[in-house]
Amino acid sequence: MNLPLILLGKLVFYISRILKIGSGGTWPGEIALKLNPNIIRFFSVKLKKGVIIVAGTNGKTTTSLMIRNILQHQGYEVLHNDSGANLLNGIASAFIQQISWWGKLDRDWGVFEVDENSFPAVISNFSLDFSRDKQLVIVFLNLFRDQLDRYGEVDVIAEKWTNAIKMLPKEAKIILNSDDPQIAYLGKNIKQKVVYFGLNNTKLFLDGPEHATDSIFCLNCGNRLTYDGIYYSHIGIWKCEKCGEKRPNPQVSEWPSPLSGVYNRYNTLACVATALCLGIDSEKIKEAFTDFLPAFGRQEEIEIHGKKIKIFLSKNPAGFNESLRTILSQGAEEILFVLNDRIPDGRDVSWIWDVDFEMLPFYITPVVSGDRVYDLALRIKYSRQIHKLPENAVNLPQRPILIYEDLKKALDFCILSPKKEKTLFILATYSAMLEVRKILKGRKIL
Amino acid sequence: MKLKIAWLYRDLMSTYGDRGNIICLTQRCQIRHIDVEVKNITLETSVKELNKCDVIFMGGAQDRQQKLAGGDFLKNKGPVIKKMVEENIPSLFVCAAYQAVGHYYRPYKGADIPGPGILDLTTKHLGDQAKRLIGDISAEIINIKELNGKTIVGFENHGGRTSLGAKLKPFAKVIKGFGNNGEDGYEGAVYKNAIGSYFHGPILSKNPHLADWLIGCALEIKYQKDVELEPLDDELEWKAHDFMLKRL
Secondary structure: OOHHHHHHHHHHHHHHHHOOOOOOOOHHHHHHHHHOOOHHHHHHOOOOOEEEEEEOOOOHHHHHHHHHHHHHHOOOOEEEOOOOOOOHHHHHHHHHHHOOOOOOOOOOEEEEEEOOOOHHHHHOOOOOOHHHOOEEEEEEOOOOOOOHHHHOOHHHHHHHHHHHHHHOOOOOEEEEEOOOHHHHHOOOOOOOEEEEEOOOOHHHOOOOOOOOOOOOEOOOOOOEOEEEEEEEOOEEEEEOOOOOOEOOOOOEOOOOOOOOOHHHHHHHHHHHHHHHHOOOOHHHHHHHHOOOOOOOOEEEEEEEOOEEEEEEEOOOHHHHHHHHHHHHHOOOOEEEEEOOOOHHHOOOOHHHHHOOHHHOOOOOOOEEEOOOHHHHHHHHHHHHOOOOOOOOOOOOOOOOOEEOOOHHHHHHHHHOOOOOOOOEEEEEOHHHHHHHHHHHHOOOOO | OEEEEEEEOOOOOOOOOOHHHHHHHHHHHHOOOOEEEEEEEOOOOOHHHHHOOOEEEEOOOOHHHHHHHHHHHHHHHHHHHHHHHHOOOOEEEEOHHHHHOOOEEEOOOOOOEEOOOOOOEEEEEOOOOOOOEEEEEEEEEOOOOOOOOOEEEEEEEEOEEEEEOOOOEOOEEEEEOOOOOOOOOEEOEEEOOEEEEOOOOOOOOOOHHHHHHHHHHHHHHHHOOOOOOOOOOOHHHHHHHHHHHHHO
C-alpha cells in the first residue's frame, strides 16, 4: 500500500518548503523510491492520457514547458516536473507533490524533462496501458558536450538511448531532431513511429562552423560529414558523401518561436511536432503560444529598481555560444558572466575555452563573477587581447574585465550602473543562475 | 622570428577545451611580435605539412573520435612525430593524446590498441567498475630544469592508468589529485622536449610558465641560439593559478 508513502513524501515536501531547505524537488521522491522502488509505475498508471518525455542536452526545460502550456490550453490537467529536478527522484517528487493526500491523481498528462543519463532508468519506470489508448511520446532534442566529468561523452549517452529505445513498446512515438546527426540516427531501423523536426532556413546559416562540435562524422561509415549549412555547433543540413547517409526530411520545419535565438526555434519545433503528433489542431497550438512566458532562468526577465534584467542559463559551449549570439543580436551592452563549478554545473570548467567569446564586441566591458571567476576572466582576456584590434595596435589599452569574487557585489555594480535604460544580460551556469535568482528574487527556483 | 604550431586532429581530438592551449600559445607569441601560424593537421592532411612545424600539440578525445584518428595516427602522423620528438621538437600531448603516444592502450575488453611508442609508456583500463580519476589536480614540475619546483594546476578525467617505462621520467609530482595511475604519486612524462600529461584541456591557460617554456624551446631549436622571451603581464594567469592551488 502506497498511501503512507505518499503521506510521508508530502510531509517531507512541506517541511523542506517551510524550512526553506530547498530540496523539496528531490527529497520526497528519494525517500519514496527507497521505500518502494516501483512507486513511479504505481503513479504513472493513474495518468489518464499518457506521458511525454523530453530529453537532450539543451532546451529540456523550455520545451517541456511549451508542451505543458499547449496541453493546458487544450483543457488538460498536466503533471510536470517544472522545478527542473529531472532525475528519477525529481520525477517521483513531482508525482508526490501533485497527488492528493488520499492518493488520487487527477491528471491527464505527465510531461517530464529527463536527465540524459537517467533516461533509460526513468523510461523503464513508466507503465502505460496502450490498449486503453494511452500514449507515450519521447522527444530527443540534441546532444552536445556537457559536464563531461559527470555525463561522460556524447557517444556514450547516445548508445544508452539507442538501447533504451529498443526496449520501448512499438506504440511509443519518437520525436527527433533531423539536424543533429546523432539524434537523427536514433530513428534508424526502429519499430516506433518517428516524427522529425528541423529547420529549413538558409538565412540562419552561420558563416563558418564553430569550434565546439561533437557529431560531425558519419555514424554509419565514419566519414567526415558535409554540411550545406550549419545553424550552430553540429546542428545543420548534413550529409555523408561516402555512404549517402543524410539528414532526414523534417515533417515539421516552420513555426514562429515565442523566444529569441535559433536554439529556441528548435525547442518550438520540437514542441509543435509533439502537439501535432497528439492530433492537436495547429490553430490551437498557435493560440497557446501567444502568452508563453519563459521558464526560470531561461531568458527570464526580472526588473529591479527600474533596471531590466534578462537571465540566460548558459552551461555548455553550444548553449553558451547560442546565448551570446542571441543577446548580441538584441544589442546587449551590459553583460554579467557567472561561472560556478559545483556538481550541477560540472566540476570541470575547461569547456569555457570551447566557447567563442571572441564574438564579444570590443566596446563591451564584461563583468565576471562566480566560484571560478578567475578562469572565466582569463578566458575572456585571451578572447580580447589581439582580437579585433587595428593592425599594429597590439598594445592598445583594453576595455577592462571587471572581476567580482562576490556575486552580490557584481550584481550591485551592474544594477546600479549609470545607464538605467540598458538591459543587463546575465549568462550563468546552473547553480550560478539559481544563486542570481536567489539574490534578485529571494528564491532559487519557482 | 616565426613559429609554426601543429594542431593535431582539432576536429576529432579537442573535447575538453583543448583549443585553449592553441589560443594561449598563439597570443603569447603575437604579443611578443613572434609570427605564429597554426597548422591544422587532421586525417586528410599530408605529413609534409606536419614536418614543417616547430611545436606540436595534440589533445583529448571521445572514444569514437579517438578510434577515427587512431589508424591515421599510428600509420601516418605518429611515426613522423616520433622522429620530430627525437629531434627535440617541443610537443605537448594531453589526456587521450598522452595515452595515444605510448606503446599501447589496453581497454577493459577487447584487444590492445597499439600506439607509435613516441613515449615509452603503456596505459591500461582496469575494468568498467574501476573508478575514473576525476577532479582538480595540482603538481610540482620535476625533470625540466628550467621549470623544476614550479607548480602546475588543472583538471584530470581519465579511466586509464599509465605506467612509464624504466627510463622515461615523470613530468611532475602530484600535490593533490591522482596523476598517472593514482598510485605512484607522479604525473605525466617528459622525454627530450616532449611532455605528456593527464592535465586535460587548457593546461597552458593557468600555467603560463609552461606555455612560455614550449615557445622558448621551439625558438631555440629552430634558430639554434639562446632566446630570452619578453615577460608578459600574467597577473590574471597567476591569480587563477594561485586561487586553485589554495583551494585544493
